[in-house]
Amino acid sequence: MTSSAPPLQRTILQRLLQELCPDCQRLPGPFPVWHGPCPGAQWWPLAQRIHQAGGRLVALWPDAHATLLHVTYALEETLAWVWLELGKAQKIPDLSPLFPAANRLQRAAVDLADFSLAFDAPDQRPWLDHGCWLREQSAPPQPYAFVPVTGEGVHEIAVGPIHAGIIEPGHFRFSVVGEKVLRLEAHLGYTHKGAAARWRQRPALLGHELAARLCGDSTVAYSWAFCMALEAALDWRVAERTLWLRALLLERERVANHLGDLGALGNDAGFAVGLAHFSRLREDWLRLSKALFGHRLLMDSILPGGVRTDLDKTQCALLHAQCVALEPELLTLRDIYEGHAGLQDRFGTTGQVLPGLARQLGLTGLAGRASGMAADLRCHGNWAPYNALDVQAALREEGDVAARVAVRFDETLESLRLIRLILDHLPAPGPAVAAQQNLASTHAVRGLGRVEGWRGEIQVALQLENHRDSLTLRDIHLHDPSWQNWPVLEHAILGNIVPDFPLINKSFNLCYSGHDQ
Amino acid sequence: MNGLSLLAQLLDILLALLLAPLLTGWVNQWRAWLQNKTAPSLFQPYYTLHKLFHKELIVAHQASPLYRAAPYIVFGCMVLASAIIPTLSTDLPLAPAADAIALVGLFALARVFLSLAAMDVGTAFGTLGARRDMLIGFLAEPALLMVLFSASLISRATSLSTIVEGLAHQTLVIHPSLAFAGVAFTLVSLAENARIPVDNPTTHLELTMIHESLILEYSARHLALFEWAASLKLFAYSCMGLALFFPWGIANAKTPLLLLLALPLLVFKLAVGGALLALLETFSAKMRIFRVPEFLATAFLLAVIGMLITLLLTPFGKAA
Numbered sequence: 001m002t003s004s005a006p007p008l009q010r011t012i013l014q015r016l017l018q019e020l021c022p023d024c025q026r027l028p029g030p031f032p033v034w035h036g037p038c039p040g041a042q043w044w045p046l047a048q049r050i051h052q053a054g055g056r057l058v059a060l061w062p063d064a065h066a067t068l069l070h071v072t073y074a075l076e077e078t079l080a081w082v083w084l085e086l087g088k089a090q091k092i093p094d095l096s097p098l099f100p101a102a103n104r105l106q107r108a109a110v111d112l113a114d115f116s117l118a119f120d121a122p123d124q125r126p127w128l129d130h131g132c133w134l135r136e137q138s139a140p141p142q143p144y145a146f147v148p149v150t151g152e153g154v155h156e157i158a159v160g161p162i163h164a165g166i167i168e169p170g171h172f173r174f175s176v177v178g179e180k181v182l183r184l185e186a187h188l189g190y191t192h193k194g195a196a197a198r199w200r201q202r203p204a205l206l207g208h209e210l211a212a213r214l215c216g217d218s219t220v221a222y223s224w225a226f227c228m229a230l231e232a233a234l235d236w237r238v239a240e241r242t243l244w245l246r247a248l249l250l251e252r253e254r255v256a257n258h259l260g261d262l263g264a265l266g267n268d269a270g271f272a273v274g275l276a277h278f279s280r281l282r283e284d285w286l287r288l289s290k291a292l293f294g295h296r297l298l299m300d301s302i303l304p305g306g307v308r309t310d311l312d313k314t315q316c317a318l319l320h321a322q323c324v325a326l327e328p329e330l331l332t333l334r335d336i337y338e339g340h341a342g343l344q345d346r347f348g349t350t351g352q353v354l355p356g357l358a359r360q361l362g363l364t365g366l367a368g369r370a371s372g373m374a375a376d377l378r379c380h381g382n383w384a385p386y387n388a389l390d391v392q393a394a395l396r397e398e399g400d401v402a403a404r405v406a407v408r409f410d411e412t413l414e415s416l417r418l419i420r421l422i423l424d425h426l427p428a429p430g431p432a433v434a435a436q437q438n439l440a441s442t443h444a445v446r447g448l449g450r451v452e453g454w455r456g457e458i459q460v461a462l463q464l465e466n467h468r469d470s471l472t473l474r475d476i477h478l479h480d481p482s483w484q485n486w487p488v489l490e491h492a493i494l495g496n497i498v499p500d501f502p503l504i505n506k507s508f509n510l511c512y513s514g515h516d517q
Numbered sequence: 518m519n520g521l522s523l524l525a526q527l528l529d530i531l532l533a534l535l536l537a538p539l540l541t542g543w544v545n546q547w548r549a550w551l552q553n554k555t556a557p558s559l560f561q562p563y564y565t566l567h568k569l570f571h572k573e574l575i576v577a578h579q580a581s582p583l584y585r586a587a588p589y590i591v592f593g594c595m596v597l598a599s600a601i602i603p604t605l606s607t608d609l610p611l612a613p614a615a616d617a618i619a620l621v622g623l624f625a626l627a628r629v630f631l632s633l634a635a636m637d638v639g640t641a642f643g644t645l646g647a648r649r650d651m652l653i654g655f656l657a658e659p660a661l662l663m664v665l666f667s668a669s670l671i672s673r674a675t676s677l678s679t680i681v682e683g684l685a686h687q688t689l690v691i692h693p694s695l696a697f698a699g700v701a702f703t704l705v706s707l708a709e710n711a712r713i714p715v716d717n718p719t720t721h722l723e724l725t726m727i728h729e730s731l732i733l734e735y736s737a738r739h740l741a742l743f744e745w746a747a748s749l750k751l752f753a754y755s756c757m758g759l760a761l762f763f764p765w766g767i768a769n770a771k772t773p774l775l776l777l778l779a780l781p782l783l784v785f786k787l788a789v790g791g792a793l794l795a796l797l798e799t800f801s802a803k804m805r806i807f808r809v810p811e812f813l814a815t816a817f818l819l820a821v822i823g824m825l826i827t828l829l830l831t832p833f834g835k836a837a
Contacts, residue, residue: 157641157724164733165721178648179806268725270717270803276552342714342802498645499806502722 012053013075020046021082029232030383031079033448038071038082044093046082050075056362056375057099059459059479060106062086062113064200069109069117070477071095072448072459077381081448081461086117094121100361101484108189112196128189128516149175149183157498161190168512172501179497184490191516196476204230204464204471205304211460212299214478215514220246220253221453222478222514223302225460230304233447233464238305240427244385245307248319248422249298251415254454255326256285256297258412261509265405266337268503269346277333281326288322316423323416330416334409347402351492351504354399363488365456365481367508370407371399377452388425389418404507411454455511456481480514525606525768525776532780533599537752538562538745540791547795562748569741577638577734587634588735588742594627595749603681604756605779606768612678617665620677620757621658624709627746628654635731642723646730649806653715653727656813657708660701663820667698668761670827677760685764693830697823699762704816706754708809711747712794714801715809725803752787759786 010018017024017034024036038046047057055075062069068083069092084092095102106119107127114135131141149156154177161169169190175183195214199207211226212219224246231238259282266274286296292315293301294308301308311319337343353363355372363371376393378386394410396403449460458480465474489508493501542559549556558564576585598620600611615623632650635643669675671692672683708715711728720726723733732743760767766782768775804812 157645159641159724163721164723164726266802268722270713270720270801272548272719273552273799276554280553340802342804345808346802346805497806499725501724 011076011078013050013055013073013078013080016046016049016053017080017082020049021080024080024082027081027232027446027448028235029228029448031077031381031448031450033079033081033232035081035446035448036083038084040084040087040090043084044095047071047073047093047095047098050080051098055080056364057095057102057105058457059461059477059483060095060102060109061461061477061479062109062117063463063475064196065475066113066116069113070461072461072479074457077377079448079450081446086113091118091120094119096121096123100487104487105483128192130189144171144187146173146185146187147183151177153177154182170512174498174501176498179499181493181496181498181501184493184501186486186490188486188512189516191513193517195478195517199473199476202472204462204473207462207473207476208302208304209300211478212302214517215480215511216297216299217257218253218453218455218458218480218511218514219297219299220249220302221451221458222460223300224250225449225451225453225458226462226478227302227304228449228451229447229460229462230449230464231447232449233445233462236305239429240384241310241429242306244422244426245311246302247385247389248419249293249301249307250451250453251418251422252285252289253298255412255415255419256282256289257454258408258415259285261506262333262337262405262408262412264509265347265401265503265506266343268506269343271340271343274333274337274343277329281329285322285326288318292318310429311426316426320420320423323420327413327416330409330412337405337409344402346500346503347405348400350401350500351496351507352398352400353488353492355397357491358399358488361488361491362484364484365452366407366411366454367404367485367488368456369394370396370403372397375457377450377457385422389421391418401503401507453481455509456485458514478514478517480511480517482510482512482515485510486515522606522608522610526600526609526611528776529604529606529609530596530600532604532783533749533752533756534596534745536784536787537599537748538566540752540755540787541748543788543791544751544795547792548798551795551799562744566741566745569736569744570738572737574737574739576736576739580638583630584634584637585739587630587637588739588746590630591627592742592746592749594623594630595746595753598623598753599749599756601677602753602756603678603760603767604783605776607678607682607685608769609678612676616675617669617677617680618662618675621662621665624661624750625654625658627750631731631743635734638734640734642726642730642733645724646727646733649727650731652806653708653809653813656810656817657705660705660813660817660820661709663817663824664698664702664705664761667694667820667823667827670694670824670831677757681760681764681767682769684761685767686769692827694823694827695762697819697826699758701816701818701820701823702758702761704812704819706758707797708813708816710751710754713798714804715812717803727806755787755790756783759783759790 014034020042021036021038024034027033027035050073053075055073058072058074060071067086069086070081070083073080103123104127106121107125110117111126111129125145154175157174157176159172161171171187173185174181195210199210208223208226212223214222259278263275263278289298290296295301353371358368358371358373363373364375368375374393374395378391379393392414394407396406446463451458461477462473463475464471485508489505492504496504542562546556546559601615601620603609628650632647635647668680672680674680711718716727723730732740735743763786766779768779
């Protein structure tokens with residue numbers, strides 16, 4: 001809550017924006033977000049300058065009425081959120097030469113904006129729309145044009161969207177020679193449900209319920225990011241204790257997911273004992289969540305302006321004791337994983353993404369930290385309560401499955417430390433929302449929230465409007481870090497063998513529902 | 518051939534058919550226990566077979582008669598294999614029909630039909646699995662032959678009954694070659710029966726499957742026959758291992774009364790063997806598929822060493 005105090009020095013991103021998009025202004029909120037229109041001629045130069053400065057593309061989306069195209073770039077802890085006014089018959093420069101993740105974001109934008117914008121890009125295939133959406137320009141469904149690989153002995157393996165296990169739908173097309181993978185192309189969008197439209201039909205202050213349901217494993221991260229954006233738009237001041245409790249919930253979500261993934265990674269390498277033990281630990285963890293917060297996955301635990309449940313002393317002691325009990329077990333299991341020759345043989349050098357490639361492709365989040373990309377929102381910036389916790393980001397350089405396993409172990413241990421620290425220093429209860437602005441006075445205000453979910457940075461950008469005296473969402477966009485990481489998975493598998501794909505896929509564990517929306 | 522030997526043969530086949538799912542259930546129970554899980558019922562494989570036999574059969578439109586015949590051929594091969602492996606008695610009327618080499622051929626025949634059937638409907642996974650299964654087969658079969666030859670060299674015969682009789686009813690002699698052959702046989706059995714570390718029988722990851730991907734398209738009674746055949750194969754391999762390396766207590770033509778003792782002894786030996794198999798599987802992770810050739814080459818090497826030791830330790834012209 002330092003929006004009133006002037007920053008000591010202007011960040012690189014701020015200087016760039018001042019030069020190219022002078023109308024940008026700072027939005028309220030815990031993160032420095034600069035927001036404003038981008039002149040059409042500056043769309044490409046801005047991207048280029050940010051790319052040169054080492055910034056990354058976070059999200060790209062058209063607004064609900066297909067009149068604006070939004071993009072967000074992050075450089076250090078500063079975020080630039082600029083928009084381009086869409087005119088007819090205007091080809092927008094393709095950003096994918098700078099930021100490869102833009103390819104699919106732009107194709108999805110064309111689908112979502114119903115062809116009212118066009119990019120000057122070589123890849124014009126639809127992405128989210130498989131030809132089944134009801135609209136005027138819809139062509140009859142036709143097979144997705146996968147890039148063919150030709151050569152002697154090359155053949156294709158089509159996997160999914162329905163798999164042998166109970167997992168989310170996604171299609172993977174492998175081009176292989178023998179067991180060696182020459183190319184992998186994923187086709188996603190099977191779980192597109194038009195969530196953004198549903199948000200606009202509901203009161204804005206109930207939007208957190210939908211945000212919590214977008215992706216079950218990141219329900220805390222999404223609802224916090226949504227509430228952060230909403231609170232920023234309304235300029236609410238949230239009580240310190242609330243923020244600390246939200247961080248506690250977020251870390252508990254992270255631990256639950258890491259425990260699940262570590263077990264599943266063991267199981268995918270045929271080491272079922274690992275799954276059995278991690279499942280046991282995860283189950284205890286989820287049961288305590290159910291007992292104290294009312295939901296195993298902590299759904300709906302974060303509300304606009306507050307959290308649903310407060311903790312008393314005995315409950316804090318229970319949470320503390322669980323961390324103390326879990327830590328030695330986790331250390332033992334780490335020793336078993338690291339000492340098991342068979343597991344290490346499967347994990348080591350499998351699905352390698354070296355730091356150079358990771359930087360080039362914009363790998364983010366947990367997978368990024370296993371490939372030397374030291375980006376963790378919890379360590380950067382000056383936002384409560386993480387500025388008081390001194391988070392140590394896990395970092396590995398190897399970029400293989402083993403590194404992603406190691407990052408998960410490190411992050412779980414760090415989260416256990418953070419939870420204990422939060423419990424020890426929990427601020428005293430105060431009024432939940434310190435200053436509530438009069439809702440009727442708000443009109444078309446924007447807000448943005450960012451949270452480091454367990455998979456990576458989750459971003460929620462929204463615009464509020466006052467519609468017949470009730471607050472509604474004029475526009476909303478939720479961004480999942482899987483958008484950045486799905487294309488990198490296709491690189492990670494190259495040169496590996498087909499039966500190692502499930503292990504590599506699991507080590508990334510990317511989201512379908514959050515990506516397709 | 519007399520009435521008693523006919524009875525022994527009949528008992529041999531019946532026992533294999535009935536006990537094989539029980540052995541699978543036993544191994545699964547131990548796997549669950551070793552993972553601190555609540556184990557499924559010992560009789561779960563029977564329930565599964567019962568369920569599958571009562572389900573509606575779904576066959577792909579483009580399936581050829583080969584696809585429909587394969588389950589019966591594979592199941593038949595496994596029944597015949599169980600018939601010629603001495604489990605309770607070495608006095609088996611069917612045993613002279615096929616020797617150890619023919620037994621390996623019988624397993625190979627089942628594999629060929631299974632692979633052809635998997636490729637028949639033309640799905641990617643069937644072909645993938647068939648290719649992998651053939652890779653394992655062509656490396657495992659020579660190793661299995663070498664193991665059987667090590668034992669043959671001791672009794673100078675390729676008939677399994679004669680080999681086992683020679684091993685079981687002679688005065689106690691320690692054969693160092695059999696130690697090597699025993700290790701080699703264990704490795705081959707793990708590969709041939711699709712167990713960890715070569716294959717994972719419980720996986721749902723279609724891209725890593727070997728045996729499971731071969732039968733992915735099968736349903737109902739066809740699948741039941743394959744499941745039963747897989748149990749029979751595990752049973753046959755276990756009995757073969759027990760007969761070769763722990764043959765004590767098997768009846769022969771001269772001691773028909775031993776049949777009464779042979780059954781509880783066999784059940785005991787299988788129970789111990791099954792628990793050890795589960796232990797081995799729990800300790801290991803599944804290896805990368807390109808490590809399988811190294812794994813099976815080790816088995817082959819050990820079997821050859823076993824054979825060489827037999828040759829070295831046996832004076833020329835004299836059977837042990």
